[in-house]
Amino acid sequence: MNAFDLSGQCALVTGANTGLGQAIAVALAHAGADIVAVGRSAMDETEANIAPLGRRFHAIKADLSTTEPCARIIEEARDLFGRCDILINNAGIIRRQDALEFSEEDWDAVIDTNLKVPFFLSQAAARVMVQQGRGKIINIASLLSFQGGIRIPSYTASKSGLAGLTRLLACEWASKGINVNAIAPGYFVTNNTEALRADKERNSAILARIPAGHWGEPQEIGGAAVFLSSRASDYVHGVVLPVDGGWLAR
Numbered sequence: 001m002n003a004f005d006l007s008g009q010c011a012l013v014t015g016a017n018t019g020l021g022q023a024i025a026v027a028l029a030h031a032g033a034d035i036v037a038v039g040r041s042a043m044d045e046t047e048a049n050i051a052p053l054g055r056r057f058h059a060i061k062a063d064l065s066t067t068e069p070c071a072r073i074i075e076e077a078r079d080l081f082g083r084c085d086i087l088i089n090n091a092g093i094i095r096r097q098d099a100l101e102f103s104e105e106d107w108d109a110v111i112d113t114n115l116k117v118p119f120f121l122s123q124a125a126a127r128v129m130v131q132q133g134r135g136k137i138i139n140i141a142s143l144l145s146f147q148g149g150i151r152i153p154s155y156t157a158s159k160s161g162l163a164g165l166t167r168l169l170a171c172e173w174a175s176k177g178i179n180v181n182a183i184a185p186g187y188f189v190t191n192n193t194e195a196l197r198a199d200k201e202r203n204s205a206i207l208a209r210i211p212a213g214h215w216g217e218p219q220e221i222g223g224a225a226v227f228l229s230s231r232a233s234d235y236v237h238g239v240v241l242p243v244d245g246g247w248l249a250r
């Protein structure tokens with residue numbers, strides 16, 4: 001038996017149209033999962049990557065800046081696939097500004113999308129997973145779940161909060177057969193880090209600190225997501241797993 005096999009399972013991935021979410025959806029599909037891709041943008045590219053693998057694919061259009069669509073998303077996935085086995089809370093945003101100038105709007109937008117919605121989507125998914133007697137929830141955290149950073153106060157607060165929430169939900173739901181864990185990506189080549197990579201000085205300072213010597217490529221996150229989605233991690237609860245080229249070890 002392959003403990004990493006996800007055949008017949010339904011995996012819901014938020015923000016799966018691009019970047020890390022797309023790479024995770026493709027990795028889960030490679031491991032056998034059917035994919036429900038949730039987000040506000042078209043999922044055509046992700047679907048094109050998954051179709052040749054012979055998995056089922058369904059896109060749900062939803063704006064995840066508010067909790068309004070959470071219950072509907074899980075219902076739609078369950079109606080279509082009959083189950084909800086894996087939830088990847090990946091959709092996220094970042095706003096950069098000095099803490100002295102930071103606006104309430106930039107605070108609320110980031111906290112709502114990165115922390116509030118993942119909680120209520122997890123709640124809706126866990127209500128189904130409890131009935132199934134098992135399920136896997138993976139929150140996409142950040143190095144800012146461990147470190148302070150600069151000029152991103154609401155992002156650091158949201159990702160530090162997400163790490164705490166991961167531990168709380170793991171404690172409440174482990175006995176119900178649900179594993180709640182997080183992945184903390186290091187510095188990856190996606191839209192999210194475009195501004196950092198464009199800043200020559202920051203770019204070379206970051207590169208110099210990464211023991212692996214390169215920015216992460218989105219496909220380098222897939223293995224950790226498959227592990228935490230599979231039976232191989234059934235006794236793993238409440239961890240925040242860095243996938244960071246060694247950044248935090250430095």
Ligand code: NAD
Nearest residue numbers: 015019020040063064065090091092142187188190191192
């Ligand atoms: P990205 O900007 O390419 O992707 C973000 C995704 O979230 C997109 O699919 C976007 O459509 C979706 N999204 C944002 N707001 C949404 C909304 N209101 N409704 C629906 N979807 C919404 O960036 P990424 O790097 O792929 O980010 C994915 C996750 O990884 C984020 O949570 C981010 O914080 C986290 N992360 C990224 C890095 C990195 O180095 N790239 C590092 C640490 C953590």
